[in-house]
Amino acid sequence: xxxxxxxxxxxxxxxxxxxxxxxxxxxxxxxxxxxxxxxxxxxxxxxxxxxxxxxxxxxxxxxxxxxxxxxxxxxxxxxxxxxxxxxxxxxxxxxxxxxxxxxxxxxxxxxxxxxxxxxxxxxxxxxxxxxxxxxxxxxxxxxxxxxxxxx
Numbered sequence: 563x564x565x566x567x568x569x570x571x572x573x574x575x576x577x578x579x580x581x582x583x584x585x586x587x588x589x590x591x592x593x594x595x596x597x598x599x600x601x602x603x604x605x606x607x608x609x610x611x612x613x614x615x616x617x618x619x620x621x622x623x624x625x626x627x628x629x630x631x632x633x634x635x636x637x638x639x640x641x642x643x644x645x646x647x648x649x650x651x652x653x654x655x656x657x658x659x660x661x662x663x664x665x666x667x668x669x670x671x672x673x674x675x676x677x678x679x680x681x682x683x684x685x686x687x688x689x690x691x692x693x694x695x696x697x698x699x700x701x702x703x704x705x706x707x708x709x710x711x712x713x
Contacts, residue, residue: 577711579607581649583659586616587638590655590679590699593622596631597704602713609649611639613662619683625696641666655679677706 582594591610598608615638626633641659646652646668653675654660660676668674679702685695 575650577606577650579609579649580651580653580711581644581646582608582610582653582655583612583641583663584610584655584679585613585658585681587612587640588616589619589622589681589683589696590703592618592633592636592638593626593700594653594655594703594707596626596633597700598707598711600629600631601704601707602711605713606711609639609644611641611644613641613659615640621682621692621696625693625700628697629700649673651675653677656681675710679703 580598582591582598584591587610591612595608595610598606602608618633618636618638623633641662646663646666649669650673652663652668652673654663655677657678660674660678663674679699682692682695682699685692
């Protein structure tokens with residue numbers, strides 16, 4: 563008896579849309595949205611939202627500017643502002659957002675993913691140390707996004 567080949571497996575539908583969700587749409591999810599747009603060369607629709615709308619974090623703007631990504635005009639959205647059923651993949655970047663999204667109507671139960679990304683705003687220290695914590699989150703998100711999506 564031969565093993566099933568990859569040709570025998572049903573093909574997964576390509577991801578055409580992704581939503582990144584964190585608590586305030588002020589740090590992690592805007593970073594993820596911008597990085598996914600750049601990596602995908604806008605071949606997929608990418609958006610971000612928060613459980614509530616927070617003010618954009620200036621350290622987020624600064625570390626993204628280092629990568630030549632301008633987030634200064636980012637306007638925070640909440641999950642109430644978007645149609646969750648419109649996204650092929652919804653990625654919760656915090657435990658709180660995952661718990662909230664698990665109770666919501668999504669495109670499918672398989673569309674929700676949970677990436678627990680630490681909040682760099684929780685770190686203390688001088689400006690250089692704080693910037694380093696934001697850079698770590700930015701770089702981690704970039705790697706996760708590149709690994710997850712076959713752009």
